[in-house]
Amino acid sequence: MEQNNIESQIKSAIRQPKFLVVSSYRRACGIAQYVEFLELPLRDQVDFDVEIAALPVDLLRSQSPYARAAAIKEFKEILLKVDQADVVNIQLEPGLFGFTPRQIWRNLNAIIARSKKVIITYHTVPPMDAERFRLSRAGLLNYLRDWRGNYVFNRLFAKVRKNPKKFQHIVQTAREAKNFGLQGIPGDTITHRPLAFVSEPVRREMSHEAAKTEVSMRMNIEAGVLLGCFGFLSQYKGIEVAIRALANLPDNHHLLIVGGLHPEGVQKGNVEQPYITKLIREIDKHRVMKGRVHFCGALDNDEFNQVMLACDAVILPYAEVGQTSSGPAALALDMRRPLYCSHTKCFSELDRYQPGSVTFFEVGNHIELAQKLAKREGDAPSRIDARARYLEKYSVEHRAAAYFVAAKRLLQG
Incomplete structure (x- = not known):
């Protein structure tokens, strides 16, 4: 007992x-969910004392003088x-970090200036293939988005x-790591790993069949x-591509749409979103389609996970927008769910990161998607094996370890 007390006192005396x-x-927010x-x-x-500082995002983005005063206080x-x-x-x-490019940079720079050492996890990266300006609303929005990113x-x-x-620097793909090197960032300061969410102990307790039974009853x-x-x-x-694919599948196929409108995307004063x-209209x-499309709304992390675990296939029919990573795709691989992506x-x-873990269809091709779903291509033995090998190398534990490897490099440098 005395020896244990001495060891405890020694450990407490050593500052982490x-x-x-x-x-x-x-x-x-997807980034909040990731964190x-x-x-x-x-x-x-056990090597570090970890703390999380929550950004007052809504206050930082508000243009109200009252919100700005509150944001300054929280940011301090x-x-x-x-x-x-x-x-x-x-x-x-x-x-x-803010609404305008100058405000974003001011806040970001304030954190960097006050920091001794910095690890930056990039959920957005500089656009390397920005489109030429087009005289349209979409063209203007794209131009402004790229300009804001470039400014920062x-x-x-x-x-x-x-x-x-x-x-x-921590990025989500090998392509981003290469592009950062081209921007003059030293290669030995860049780590690339895919996003990951579900820990191994949680994954061991997961049951697709139990989740499917529970979600089916609820829906x-x-x-x-x-x-x-x-x-x-x-x-x-x-x-809408997934909805069209569903129309070409047998009546026992159901589509669960999980998620709500992004808070920044809700049009105020208009119920016609x-x-x-x-x-x-597509439905x-x-x-x-009657009774086969189910809107689940915005769910908390546990509910979100439960519905994804219940799915026989996860479908992500995104357009090409230069996105660099996808939380839902990474989460589906964490849960060993068959994954169909544009x-x-x-x-x-x-x-x-592990070829064969994703089943692909061309952007917008709902017929191809329906055909691959009907054949259950994502359940092929080679796909199952690829997803298992993926998890041996890329998990949230591996991801967390990468942060501490980066931190130790900084402290030893």
């Missing part, structure tokens, strides 16, 4: 390096935590190049094949 994560947290899953394996290790509290940290991890999506990243990379030993589905689309309801998600209206075109750069890069 403080590892601070600055991110959105506990809100309707909430990452938190458990981060805290399980985050900076005090930054001062006390040995390593600061910034979960970087520019829109989390130009300044960020200039700061990194001046003091590269202060930084480590009043007697029997059949459950297909699922996941994520915020946005135009580029292509959910354009994308939802589009989906309803109304096909009489055979052939975009994002999903192609994910499949490169």
